[in-house]
Amino acid sequence: MTTKSTATTKRTAFFISDGTGITSEALGVSLLTRFEDHHFEKVTLPYVDSLEKAEETAEIINSASKRDGAKAIIFDTIVDDAIRKVIKKTDALMIDIFAAFLGPLEKELGVRSSYKVGRTRITENSRYDERIEAINYALDNDDGARTKLYNKADVILIGVSRSGKTPTCLYLAMQYGIKAANYPITEEDIDDQVLPQILKPYREKLFGLTIEPDRLCLIRNERKPNSRYASIKQCNLEVEEAELMYRRERISSMNTTHYSVEEIATRIMVKAQIQRRC
């Protein structure tokens, strides 16, 4: 469809919003990933919520298009029409997310949409509280530190040290308000060849994480270089025994090696049938 030179031009991609910019960024990055031969310089501009800021933003966009010698790409979720118009006048391709979809939604729902910035904030106080509570729960029940609140857990992740338990628990809390505790499978547990006593009453809440020994070895070496803990021999042993325990005890599990924290978290939710709390 085009010459090589066009395809490899550097472009600037802007994610613009009158809020955090998180939605326009997530969607924009996801779309741009489909154009893997292009190099995009990504710039997020949140809180563009006044005409003055819109004019400043428009200047930044035009400078980028001029500098790159190619139109900037804009992904925006600006609610206010007047502000959006200022951005629309720039020399750029505007992927106008709200404009594209509010029309069809209004038609189907038979009502006009309301255009007010920040409306979510007020109604989301309970969501906020739920998430903070879940984050505190994850922190308090991290790494087997405490176990007496396991009865309140939605899920208890188990796995060898550095298999991804803590970030996953925090993500489940932050994104979905899920109370996730985690308990490390240590060498002693492995030597005993049985499920740690403390976990037995909560068997149906357990979910096992595993990881490829090579990757585990790399991660542990960053933390404690050249230790027995980080040796490939030790990693092999621990992973093998943990996986054996999951099978023996029929605990659902997943291998985290090739997944992002988001993917690990959402896959656990599907596999363990955990419902979001917010």
Place this chain on the structure above:
Amino acid sequence: MTTKSTATTKRTAFFISDGTGITSEALGVSLLTRFEDHHFEKVTLPYVDSLEKAEETAEIINSASKRDGAKAIIFDTIVDDAIRKVIKKTDALMIDIFAAFLGPLEKELGVRSSYKVGRTRITENSRYDERIEAINYALDNDDGARTKLYNKADVILIGVSRSGKTPTCLYLAMQYGIKAANYPITEEDIDDQVLPQILKPYREKLFGLTIEPDRLCLIRNERKPNSRYASIKQCNLEVEEAELMYRRERISSMNTTHYSVEEIATRIMVKAQIQRRC
């Protein structure tokens, strides 16, 4: 445009993806917020990545439309055309995010987009590592527990107990790979009326959080009911003195009371001019 009865019908909104579903969910929720008189039952269906799962999903959608007596709304980011076609045949309004925007992007960029699921995973290993490192940094440097690694911090949040420091640090780490430490402003610091000695070398990295005393009082009462710590008198005193310290020491600050964790994090980035690390 319509009668009241239509406007208040309950509908089911589906966020469907062959990945985590986080993007379609973020965009969908954001769009549905504009229709505040409607009640939407929200269902996220991630990892719909085979024709078999697509058929199952289609059945779920059709049942929902039938049960509600009104078309379900689908927000999808399914990459595979064959899978998307199965979903499109359902009795629902499909907000087809990729279909809407890949066309204009292809035209502007002069190339066809590539349609491969999960492509991001492989290229994102460095992003993953950066985030895990930042999460570990936030956990290790939480609540003034350790201060010797403050030279590695991108930002150090300060504020009274329960003003929102920990969740904000974790969010900055998880979403942007930013190394954020936090240090609690305690009663002793307030009595001394000066910036804690340990923070002085890092003055340019400090960012202050504050909160309305009423809200702080509520939050603290959940943690330690009827304590001196949770009393409105104590909350008033601590907040007042902390704000005074920020002004005296010219430390940028923000009031967290009416904001979500995402908003607090992104506003700090703008105010303190911190760049994302991934």
